[in-house]
Amino acid sequence: MVTKRIIPCLDVRDGRVVKGTNFLDLHDVSSPVSLAKYYSDCGADELVFYDITASAEGRGLFTEILTEVASTIFIPLTVGGGINTVADFDRVLKCGADKVSVNSGAIRNPSLIGEAAKKYGDQCVVLSVDVKRVDGKFTVFAKGGRENTGIDAIEWIRRGVDAGAGEIVLNSIDTDGVKGGFDLEMLDAVCRVVSVPVIASGGAGKIEDFVTLFNTLPKVDAGLAASIFHFGEVKIPDLKQALKDAGIPARI
Amino acid sequence: MIAIVDYGVGNLFSLKSSLAAIGAEAIVTGDADVLRQADKIILPGVGAFGDAAAKLRATGLDTVVIEEAKAGKPLMGICLGMQMLFEKSYEYGEHDGLGLIRGAVRPIDDLTKGTMKIPHIGWNALAFPEGKEKDPVFRYINEGDHVYFVHSFCGVDCDDALIAYTDYGAKITAAVADGNVCGMQFHPEKSGKVGLAILAAFCGCDPASIGK
Numbered sequence: 001m002v003t004k005r006i007i008p009c010l011d012v013r014d015g016r017v018v019k020g021t022n023f024l025d026l027h028d029v030s031s032p033v034s035l036a037k038y039y040s041d042c043g044a045d046e047l048v049f050y051d052i053t054a055s056a057e058g059r060g061l062f063t064e065i066l067t068e069v070a071s072t073i074f075i076p077l078t079v080g081g082g083i084n085t086v087a088d089f090d091r092v093l094k095c096g097a098d099k100v101s102v103n104s105g106a107i108r109n110p111s112l113i114g115e116a117a118k119k120y121g122d123q124c125v126v127l128s129v130d131v132k133r134v135d136g137k138f139t140v141f142a143k144g145g146r147e148n149t150g151i152d153a154i155e156w157i158r159r160g161v162d163a164g165a166g167e168i169v170l171n172s173i174d175t176d177g178v179k180g181g182f183d184l185e186m187l188d189a190v191c192r193v194v195s196v197p198v199i200a201s202g203g204a205g206k207i208e209d210f211v212t213l214f215n216t217l218p219k220v221d222a223g224l225a226a227s228i229f230h231f232g233e234v235k236i237p238d239l240k241q242a243l244k245d246a247g248i249p250a251r252i
Numbered sequence: 253m254i255a256i257v258d259y260g261v262g263n264l265f266s267l268k269s270s271l272a273a274i275g276a277e278a279i280v281t282g283d284a285d286v287l288r289q290a291d292k293i294i295l296p297g298v299g300a301f302g303d304a305a306a307k308l309r310a311t312g313l314d315t316v317v318i319e320e321a322k323a324g325k326p327l328m329g330i331c332l333g334m335q336m337l338f339e340k341s342y343e344y345g346e347h348d349g350l351g352l353i354r355g356a357v358r359p360i361d362d363l364t365k366g367t368m369k370i371p372h373i374g375w376n377a378l379a380f381p382e383g384k385e386k387d388p389v390f391r392y393i394n395e396g397d398h399v400y401f402v403h404s405f406c407g408v409d410c411d412d413a414l415i416a417y418t419d420y421g422a423k424i425t426a427a428v429a430d431g432n433v434c435g436m437q438f439h440p441e442k443s444g445k446v447g448l449a450i451l452a453a454f455c456g457c458d459p460a461s462i463g464k
Binding site: 001002003005040045069071072074075076093094095096098121123124166167195196197221222251 | 263265266269270272298299313369370371372373374375376377398400401402419420441442443444446447448
């Protein structure tokens with residue numbers, strides 16, 4: 001049986017990992033290569049690199065470090081941030097990314113999903129969506145969760161999958177940063193309408209949150225988190241073991 | 253020297269890097285003479301079968317790969333490159349493969365009948381057919397080791413050529429071999445240390461030296 005994936009997400013600015021970590025055994029905690037290797041050795045099933053660089057120079061640094069990571073780490077790599085055109089897909093895929101995640105770029109230009117899927121295959125296109133409840137309705141937010149688009153999230157995701165998105169990353173703004181667990185209600189609503197893999201993001205605070213996620217919603221394929229891994233609050237080998245002990249398929 | 257066949261399909265960056273990581277000397281090439289001179293050949297591939305097979309034929313490299321394989325040169329197909337080793341594929345129509353491995357390529361859903369998500373994406377465990385000696389390409393691998401899959405179609409009716417399968421709502425062909433020709437449905441270049449050890453076995457490298 002295919003295992004549930006555990007995916008650390010690394011924010012990169014000007015070629016360096018931001019948000020900090022407290023891994024004492026790493027010489028350079030903001031080196032994307034050291035961190036990627038650390039996570040890969042710990043048993044991470046996949047890595048997401050999110051480019052939060054604003055400048056063109058920083059973007060160049062990002063592709064340089066991506067090339068270095070992809071020459072060193074041999075697990076799937078997903079890249080997001082600043083993906084607005086098919087040329088952006090091309091830029092990061094050439095540096096060794098396996099999948100590319102689109103968010104605001106697809107909201108501005110919905111045809112981007114279909115164009116990229118046609119050129120690189122559905123498996124390459126990840127639709128990442130930031131969703132918040134507005135008057136009880138799941139609503140898509142853009143620009144890192146700052147702008148209410150008014151778009152119905154379930155409809156947006158369904159359309160994205162029809163256009164060729166091969167995976168969905170669902171980030172709940174309502175639970176993000178709260179560390180009270182994943183947004184099971186929102187995830188369930190999305191799993192009911194799509195048949196592609198769904199990756200849960202936002203809200204994990206402890207190992208039990210992942211166990212609850214996969215036990216409650218067996219259709220969810222993966223759990224993504226950032227700071228709880230970076231700060232060592234959840235250690236990936238412990239998490240994998242806990243999943244296995246709970247009868248959830250995990251790669252150890 | 254290992255030749256990675258370049259026929260304009262897919263991203264060969266990771267495959268080339270992973271061979272470098274195990275200390276294998278590799279070259280990405282679309283040159284028939286280089287393929288003939290190489291010690292071993294890897295046939296990669298992603299995308300749709302019909303397109304990829306047409307591109308390979310357009311380069312004329314299909315006949316070189318077949319000739320070299322029939323002359324006994326070790327050949328490994330990866331993902332779509334593995335599917336192209338088969339006799340036929342029924343991915344959106346009917347297409348001829350290279351005919352180096354018996355069997356055909358059919359939708360996973362023909363086996364799983366709507367019970368599983370398609371594509372099959374993620375890490376799944378390798379299982380070896382009962383009563384059969386483990387193929388040398390898996391000599392550093394244990395049953396239950398996980399490898400990374402991304403595919404919607406799979407090899408069927410490969411009989412004795414089956415050397416590993418995985419459980420995804422049905423027994424799905426994970427790897428095939430017939431003499432000097434083998435194929436991996438999963439991506440060894442994306443399967444961490446397990447994948448590198450499989451590539452090392454094929455390339456004749458020592459997996460203990462990986463990452464050093």
